[in-house]
């Protein structure tokens with residue numbers, strides 16, 4: 257597949273680039289600071305720009321089979337949805353947080369919302385935009401991310417609260433789940449929760 261990766265220099269995004277290329281996909285990296293992409297060997301292309309800029313996004317999505325946004329947010333969702341609709345690109349996977357819909361564990365969720373309220377409100381807005389976009393979206397709600405080595409497995413569910421798995425998720429495993437989702441048409445129109453494996 258031809259896949260555009262937004263947030264390509266991020267801690268999750270860089271794993272999506274490497275794993276996507278290793279899977280044989282034609283990966284185009286979209287980054288505000290492309291100079292951080294030191295190893296471009298496996299990439300089909302690099303596009304420099306801010307994902308809030310509609311003109312850049314319009315050019316970036318042309319000819320892609322799918323978009324993985326390894327960064328969440330309503331500003332990015334807005335330009336991305338517009339550009340994808342215009343270009344007829346339908347498949348999009350966007351990161352979000354498990355905390356957006358979660359109500360349990362009550363103390364942890366309350367504290368998380370206390371500290372990250374603005375971010376979660378914006379992710380909720382982005383999720384809503386995707387859900388009414390008409391695109392083949394998958395919302396990938398991660399639990400707490402870390403940079404530990406990958407386990408090669410994740411716990412996935414489709415409930416508001418986690419049904420199992422670990423509270424910590426390696427970014428490399430998150431990237432694997434984002435690519436798995438982009439490859440799986442059955443996940444279109446769904447929001448999934450992703451935890452670490454138990």
Ligand SMILES: NC(=O)c1ccc[n+]([C@@H]2O[C@H](COP(=O)([O-])OP(=O)(O)OC[C@H]3O[C@@H](n4cnc5c(N)ncnc54)[C@H](OP(=O)(O)O)[C@@H]3O)[C@@H](O)[C@H]2O)c1
Nearest residue numbers: 263265266267268288306307327328351352353398400401
């Ligand atoms: N961190 C967590 O524990 C956690 C938990 C649950 C879910 N999530 C989700 O997972 C995502 C990835 O997390 P992460 O920790 O891997 O992220 P990260 O390391 O902070 O990377 C975010 C990337 O997005 C890029 N970016 C931000 N705004 C952009 C814009 N307007 N245009 C183009 N690029 C832009 C950043 O570029 P610059 O370098 O230029 O800033 C950076 O490369 C989060 O966005 C969130 O949706 C995170």
